[in-house]
Amino acid sequence: MPKFRQGALCALIAAAFAGTAIAAPCNGPTGSAPAIVPDAPLTLNMALTQIRYASPDIRRAALEARASLADADQARRRLNPSIGFEVENFSGSGPLSGFDQTETTLSVEQTFQLGGKRGKRERAARARAALADAQCRVILRETELEAALLYHDLIAATELAALARESADLAVSLAQTVAKRVEAGAGAPPERSRADADAAALKAAALAAEAEIDQRRYELAALWGSANPEFAPPRSAALEGAETLSVTRELTQHPAVAAAKASANARDAEQIAARAAGVPDLTLSAGVRQFEETGDNALLLGVSVPIPLFDRNRDAARAAGLRADAERISAVAVEARLRSQQQAAAARVRTAQARLALLENDALPAARSAYDASVQGYAAGRFDLTSTLDARKGLIDAGIGVIDARRTLNADLMRLKSLIGAAPFNGDFQ
Numbered sequence: 001m002p003k004f005r006q007g008a009l010c011a012l013i014a015a016a017f018a019g020t021a022i023a024a025p026c027n028g029p030t031g032s033a034p035a036i037v038p039d040a041p042l043t044l045n046m047a048l049t050q051i052r053y054a055s056p057d058i059r060r061a062a063l064e065a066r067a068s069l070a071d072a073d074q075a076r077r078r079l080n081p082s083i084g085f086e087v088e089n090f091s092g093s094g095p096l097s098g099f100d101q102t103e104t105t106l107s108v109e110q111t112f113q114l115g116g117k118r119g120k121r122e123r124a125a126r127a128r129a130a131l132a133d134a135q136c137r138v139i140l141r142e143t144e145l146e147a148a149l150l151y152h153d154l155i156a157a158t159e160l161a162a163l164a165r166e167s168a169d170l171a172v173s174l175a176q177t178v179a180k181r182v183e184a185g186a187g188a189p190p191e192r193s194r195a196d197a198d199a200a201a202l203k204a205a206a207l208a209a210e211a212e213i214d215q216r217r218y219e220l221a222a223l224w225g226s227a228n229p230e231f232a233p234p235r236s237a238a239l240e241g242a243e244t245l246s247v248t249r250e251l252t253q254h255p256a257v258a259a260a261k262a263s264a265n266a267r268d269a270e271q272i273a274a275r276a277a278g279v280p281d282l283t284l285s286a287g288v289r290q291f292e293e294t295g296d297n298a299l300l301l302g303v304s305v306p307i308p309l310f311d312r313n314r315d316a317a318r319a320a321g322l323r324a325d326a327e328r329i330s331a332v333a334v335e336a337r338l339r340s341q342q343q344a345a346a347a348r349v350r351t352a353q354a355r356l357a358l359l360e361n362d363a364l365p366a367a368r369s370a371y372d373a374s375v376q377g378y379a380a381g382r383f384d385l386t387s388t389l390d391a392r393k394g395l396i397d398a399g400i401g402v403i404d405a406r407r408t409l410n411a412d413l414m415r416l417k418s419l420i421g422a423a424p425f426n427g428d429f430q
Contacts, residue, residue, distance in 0.1 A: 010137040025052050026062050026136035031385035036226075042234040044151050047220070048424055051147045054224035058143060061136035072125035076118060084287070100293055107287025107300060115279030124269035128420065131266045134259035141255045141418060144425055148414040150220045151234065156261040156407035158217050158233045161209035165398045168206045170371075170392060171199035177379050191385045198389065253421060254338055260331035276318045278313035280306045311374035338419060345416040359402045367391075367398035 034049060052058065086105040178195040181187035213233055221229035285302035374391035377383035418425045 011302075020059065022272065025058055026053055026065055026133050026140060036230045038230045039232045042151070042154075042231040044148060044234075044424060046050035047147050047151050048144050050224045051143055052140070055140075055143050055184035055224070056172075056225045058136065058140050061132075061139045065129065065132040068125070068129035072122060076122040079111050079113065082256075083107070086284075088231060102292040104292070105287055105289040107285050107302075109283060109285040111281050113281050115276040117273070117276045117279065117281075119344045120269070120273040120276045124273040127262070127266035127269040131259065131262040134255065134262040137255040138259050138298070141425060145414060145418040147223050148418075148424070149411050150216070150223070152407050152414065153211070154220060155234055155410075156403050157209070157213045159403045159406075160400065161206065161213055163396065164202070164206035164209040165390075165405065167400075168202040170395075171195070171202040172317045172394070174375065174388065175199045175328070175380075177375065178385065179381070181305045181381075186381055187385070194385065199202040208296040220417045230401040254419070256338060257331070257335050257374060260327070264331050267320060267327045271317055271320035271324050274313055274317035278308065278317065282310055300379045338379065343417070345412060345419055348412040349409065349416055351360050352405065352412050356402070356409050359398065359405050364395075364398045365403050367395040371395040 017069060035052065037038045037048070044266070065145045082108045083395070084105075086107075088105070089101045175192070175195040175198070178192050182189055217229040217231070217233065218227075221231075245291075283304045285300070285304075287300040289298045289300055290296075291298070371391040371394070373390075374383055374388040378388040380387065
């Protein structure tokens with residue numbers, strides 16, 4: 001008897017209202033996560049809602065995006081003025097031994113940034129904030145997809161557990177038939193022992209399949225930072241048609257493309273700011289000086305400009321330019337890669353649909369018919385036990401194949417929808 005492989009993952013949360021749009025969590029605080037309804041069957045919409053509200057990775061990325069906005073606000077601030085106080089010509093020797101020759105100066109100094117430094121620095125910071133927001137959306141999309149895949153894995157695990165229970169029931173029923181034949185003298189005693197052992201093995205496999213469900217539930221709950229999955233396993237989900245999906249959609253709004261372009265924009269802005277940083281700043285000072293000896297006062301004015309003799313920040317500007325070029329190359333590559341993944345995902349969906357149709361419509365009915373006929377034939381003495389067990393193995397394998405094909409199709413559909421930004425990955429739960 002083959003192992004019930006596949007463990008699946010899924011399960012999510014509760015209490016989001018179906019059909020309502022959820023504000024993108026990367027834009028700012030979204031409130032607390034909806035309460036999970038204990039023991040309520042999970043739905044995909046519930047799962048994605050919980051991910052959006054409670055995923056630690058998304059919340060951390062959202063906070064970083066908000067911190068980048070704070071950095072941008074800081075970048076637009078003007079430099080503070082400086083105030084200075086000086087006392088000269090005191091506690092020296094001769095006439096300067098006391099305070100009679102003291103000169104006291106009070107001054108104010110302000111540096112003015114030239115070359116548009118402040119504005120360009122702010123624009124660079126705003127570009128970095130836009131990049132942080134885009135990166136948050138990438139994490140959001142990836143986490144949503146991971147949750148959707150785990151959700152369908154959990155459904156598969158639940159279906160595998162049901163198949164395991166059904167297989168154990170079939171084994172028990174067959175063992176009873178074998179026992180009757182042995183008691184009637186139509187079967188050999190070792191057949192009874194073989195049938196009983198087979199039934200016990202299938203019962204153990206059913207228990208293992210149930211444990212696999214719990215394991216997947218815990219793995220799924222960990223996506224939103226919960227150590228205790230309170231939800232019940234989801235009910236089997238109907239397959240969603242792929243015929244309405246447009247695989248020719250533009251990818252410009254995909255989070256990964258937007259992040260790559262935001263990164264290039266940030267590097268461009270940093271290069272402009274680096275060039276401006278090479279322009280010398282102007283510092284003006286003004287003050288009042290008091291002469292203790294005569295009691296007279298005088299005004300002071302000063303101007304200072306650094307001489308860009310050794311450092312004009314050209315190397316930093318050149319480095320920023322090279323990084324900008326690299327990011328533009330990366331943006332083109334990201335879009336090309338996503339477009340390739342989009343076409344490949346569409347092809348996988350078509351293949352998965354054909355595979356599922358063959359298994360559901362041809363393989364599974366034929367295997368069930370073969371098993372039913374073999375059981376009847378064994379009971380009538382026309383078939384031996386080995387043929388019957390082989391027929392049941394074929395039925396179980398066909399059932400596993402259908403579950404695997406359905407999970408594969410749903411997973412491929414989720415990947416395709418994630419790539420083209422279709423529901424439920426568009427922020428609007430249908």
